Amino acid sequence: MKIARPALLATVTSLILAAGASAKTPLLHVHVDDPNEDNKVELSLPLSFASMALSMAGEAEIQAEINNAISEKMNLDEVRAAWTELKEMEGDFLTIDQKDARVKAGIRGDALEVNVVEGSGKTEVDILLPTRLVDVLLSGGKNELNLRGVIAELQSGAITDVITVRQDGAEPVRIWVE
Numbered sequence: 001m002k003i004a005r006p007a008l009l010a011t012v013t014s015l016i017l018a019a020g021a022s023a024k025t026p027l028l029h030v031h032v033d034d035p036n037e038d039n040k041v042e043l044s045l046p047l048s049f050a051s052m053a054l055s056m057a058g059e060a061e062i063q064a065e066i067n068n069a070i071s072e073k074m075n076l077d078e079v080r081a082a083w084t085e086l087k088e089m090e091g092d093f094l095t096i097d098q099k100d101a102r103v104k105a106g107i108r109g110d111a112l113e114v115n116v117v118e119g120s121g122k123t124e125v126d127i128l129l130p131t132r133l134v135d136v137l138l139s140g141g142k143n144e145l146n147l148r149g150v151i152a153e154l155q156s157g158a159i160t161d162v163i164t165v166r167q168d169g170a171e172p173v174r175i176w177v178e
Helices: 005-017 048-057 059-073 076-086 131-137 147-155
Strands: 027-034 039-046 091-097 101-108 111-118 123-130 161-167 170-177
Touching (some): 039 048, 048 059, 059 076, 123 131
Antiparallel strands (some): 091 101, 101 111, 111 123, 123 161, 161 170
8 A cells, every 4th residue: 555645744743633641551542434435544552652753754854844835825923823813712703605515613612613514414524623732733933833742732631632523423533542
């Protein structure tokens, strides 16, 4: 099986984002299920592996790849300024209604929630991401995301559910720590 560079970067980033902690040896869990492609990934590793994976994969190279992808499409300082304002809002800050789709994004308690409904409700995707994790991720230097900070935040045990994607009543993607 050939793994494309973007898929490898996404996997390493997921590992970094999903590092966390508890009193016992905490485990990072990644669940990805794509029934359309008949693919399923179940990963459970000690959280300490996240820092090691970041080092092994070449932290500087990963950071450079992420920075290049971000700088081509957006200014990180503008993203930080917008996030500072958005996270203070409760409720929706984005609604897009189209003929065959609806997209909503907003702050619900301590989570950023994105909801996409397509085809008269036949396909629905919900993404939940803790706002604290976004805060830490955006706390890096001028042109970088704080990947090590995310690992440290998750190791603190304050966040257990990292990312949850719900689609058609199932959870095809979930990253959590326990």
